[in-house]
Amino acid sequence: MNPIFKKAFLPLIILILSFNFNSFADNSNNFSVEYPQIIIAKVSHTIKIKANADLLNQIKTDSSHILINGINMPYEIEESDLIVNYKFRHKEIVKIQIGELIQSTEINPIPLWLSIFPPLIAILMALSFKEVFSALFVGLFSGTLIIYSYKGSSIFIAFFKAIFAISDTYIINSVNDSGHISIIVFSMLIGSMVTLISKNGGMQGIVNILSRYANTAKSGQLVTWFLGVLIFFDDYANTLVVGNTMRPVTDRLKVSREKLAYIVDSTAAPVASVAMITTWIGIELSYIQSATVQIGVTESPYNIFLNSLPSRFYPFFTLAFMLFLIYKGKDFGPMLKAEKLARQNHLTKQDPNIQKPNGDNELEMAANVTPRWYNAGIPILIVILGTLGGLLYTGWDAAMWADTSLGFSKKLANVIGASDSYQALLWSSLSAVLAAVALSIGQRILSLQETTESLLTGFKTMLTAILILVLAWALADITKDLHTADFISNALISINVAPQILPALTFILSALIAFSTGSSWGTMAILYPLILPASWYLSHSAGMSDEASMNIFYIVVSAILAGSVLGDHCSPISDTTILSSLASSCNHIEHVRTQLPYALTVGSISIFIGLIPAAYGVSYWIIFPVGLISLYSIVHFFGKKVEE
Numbered sequence: 070m071n072p073i074f075k076k077a078f079l080p081l082i083i084l085i086l087s088f089n090f091n092s093f094a095d096n097s098n099n100f101s102v103e104y105p106q107i108i109i110a111k112v113s114h115t116i117k118i119k120a121n122a123d124l125l126n127q128i129k130t131d132s133s134h135i136l137i138n139g140i141n142m143p144y145e146i147e148e149s150d151l152i153v154n155y156k157f158r159h160k161e162i163v164k165i166q167i168g169e170l171i172q173s174t175e176i177n178p179i180p181l182w183l184s185i186f187p188p189l190i191a192i193l194m195a196l197s198f199k200e201v202f203s204a205l206f207v208g209l210f211s212g213t214l215i216i217y218s219y220k221g222s223s224i225f226i227a228f229f230k231a232i233f234a235i236s237d238t239y240i241i242n243s244v245n246d247s248g249h250i251s252i253i254v255f256s257m258l259i260g261s262m263v264t265l266i267s268k269n270g271g272m273q274g275i276v277n278i279l280s281r282y283a284n285t286a287k288s289g290q291l292v293t294w295f296l297g298v299l300i301f302f303d304d305y306a307n308t309l310v311v312g313n314t315m316r317p318v319t320d321r322l323k324v325s326r327e328k329l330a331y332i333v334d335s336t337a338a339p340v341a342s343v344a345m346i347t348t349w350i351g352i353e354l355s356y357i358q359s360a361t362v363q364i365g366v367t368e369s370p371y372n373i374f375l376n377s378l379p380s381r382f383y384p385f386f387t388l389a390f391m392l393f394l395i396y397k398g399k400d401f402g403p404m405l406k407a408e409k410l411a412r413q414n415h416l417t418k419q420d421p422n423i424q425k426p427n428g429d430n431e432l433e434m435a436a437n438v439t440p441r442w443y444n445a446g447i448p449i450l451i452v453i454l455g456t457l458g459g460l461l462y463t464g465w466d467a468a469m470w471a472d473t474s475l476g477f478s479k480k481l482a483n484v485i486g487a488s489d490s491y492q493a494l495l496w497s498s499l500s501a502v503l504a505a506v507a508l509s510i511g512q513r514i515l516s517l518q519e520t521t522e523s524l525l526t527g528f529k530t531m532l533t534a535i536l537i538l539v540l541a542w543a544l545a546d547i548t549k550d551l552h553t554a555d556f557i558s559n560a561l562i563s564i565n566v567a568p569q570i571l572p573a574l575t576f577i578l579s580a581l582i583a584f585s586t587g588s589s590w591g592t593m594a595i596l597y598p599l600i601l602p603a604s605w606y607l608s609h610s611a612g613m614s615d616e617a618s619m620n621i622f623y624i625v626v627s628a629i630l631a632g633s634v635l636g637d638h639c640s641p642i643s644d645t646t647i648l649s650s651l652a653s654s655c656n657h658i659e660h661v662r663t664q665l666p667y668a669l670t671v672g673s674i675s676i677f678i679g680l681i682p683a684a685y686g687v688s689y690w691i692i693f694p695v696g697l698i699s700l701y702s703i704v705h706f707f708g709k710k711v712e713e
Contacts, residue, residue, distance in 0.1 A: 271445025297336025312652025399708030459493025583636025
């Protein structure tokens with residue numbers, strides 16, 4: 070390099086490179102503008118205008134106006150920032166003017182209608198290929214591709230940026246959250262506890278006690294139902310344990326394999342979906358939290374879960390419907406024929422085309438183990454009582470509890486609402502696992518190595534759920550960034566859908582997706598981040614108060630979950646439906662064919678007597694009796710007696 074150039078120009082170049090261009094902009098124009106990273110058309114966005122001290126004092130003194138494209142905009146002052154909310158309509162030059170100072174920037178917002186593509190693609194992929202992992206990933210990728218395509222990148226560059234954004238932005242952010250990590254750890258702990266208490270004979274001990282009371286076809290079905298309700302904390306554990314254990318008993322009592330599979334299948338997900346401590350609860354809380362963050366609802370996810378329980382009509386009605394069938398000794402449709410054949414010693418066999426999934430022996434009792442009920446009973450009680458204790462401890466407010474103007478139920482609801490449910494679930498599940506380990510090793514039922522292997526196997530059983538969760542969280546973040554809920558709510562408003570009809574429509578949509586994909590959790594992962602915020606916006610646009618809107622919100626929470634359970638019951642590709650056939654050694658197609666009329670019957674009652682009246686404000690004290698009477702009447706008038 071020329072020495073003269075070094076001496077004359079190199080310092081100048083260094084000075085230029087080190088110069089702060091933002092400071093230069095601030096000094097010349099007295100303000101700089103910070104736009105959102107992702108801008109969506111027709112949606113209000115926050116623009117931050119950073120003013121220097123002189124300009125800020127001038128604005129405070131003479132109340133200067135802020136003009137955006139000639140329109141006088143209201144603003145708020147936060148420290149040294151001026152906050153303005155503005156809706157970008159289309160690609161345009163945005164001119165911001167304060168007094169005589171002007172800044173212009175070209176903005177190319179993403180059209181709002183494109184925001185529906187990521188979840189829509191995920192739904193269509195799930196319906197077409199019957200696989201939820203690829204559906205969620207492709208939906209996630211399409212969202213990031215849209216974002217980076219509108220950030221000025223070429224399609225080629227946007228393609229690679231979208232891939233990088235999935236991993237370093239959305240997936241990392243989805244697990245970089247204490248609540249999400251708590252859910253993952255809790256799910257793994259519950260999975261390990263279920264596996265361990267199955268291996269150490271605790272579950273078998275409970276089953277053995279109950280099976281003593283099965284002496285007739287009716288009592289055998291009743292014991293199977295009761296056992297299905299008792300094993301409430303995991304639908305897979307429920308299905309495999311109850312089906313495999315009760316099959317010899319029901320065969321002896323001449324109960325059809327189809328009826329056994331129906332009872333097993335219909336006490337698995339329905340019970341797990343309404344119980345307060347299950348492998349489902351963490352998943353539900355995470356989906357609810359994702360939605361509440363979008364709409365700014367401060368109520369805790371656990372409190373929303375509790376408030377949504379009364380409107381979970383399909384799970385509750387399903388459990389009651391089975392009891393009516395058993396009590397009356399009646400059946401109808403294909404199940405009636407199967408039961409009559411079973412009484413004549415004709416039992417259908419397992420479909421040889423349905424293969425057992427790998428590792429399905431993870432819930433089988435270890436060899437040479439004496440079943441003892443308390444090896445399962447003690448850890449389960451610790452989970453239940455520990456969670457309740459943790460909720461009370463973390464949410465306790467002595468002043469509120471001493472307030473005599475509040476009733477006991479209101480105080481309890483306030484305590485649970487203010488509690489840290491994630492902490493309570495973690496404490497109780499870890500304590501239960503330690504108790505199960507102590508019982509297994511202390512009684513020399515399992516060695517330390519066998520116990521550790523059982524725990525690791527339990528962790529593995531939850532891997533599928535955790536992968537779905539992470540992708541679902543990431544897709545929820547994409548839909549939040551793209552304001553998909555705004556698009557859906559605007560569409561619902563434009564076609565004048567009444568907020569009271571939304572829960573029923575949601576229930577049907579959820580059932581269809583779950584039927585096509587065979588996955589309750591995958592369905593919830595897709596629908597919760599979309600429909601919950603849309604229900605909130607739709608209710609408010611119809612002029613409903615916050616309290617009335619929250620009631621619709623609670624019912625929609627239930628409708629998504631209950632609909633996914635219904636679709637799961639009807640689907641021949643559902644994992645729990647297949648496991649029910651396997652555990653009961655029933656022909657899989659016969660199980661689906663005999664269960665379908667029962668599931669659709671309860672689903673119809675849930676819509677017309679449950680969801681729609683509840684959304685219009687009819688009391689649950691009226692809905693449940695009318696629904697139960699309707700189901701009992703169907704069994705009484707349409708069912709036919711199956712002789713013992």
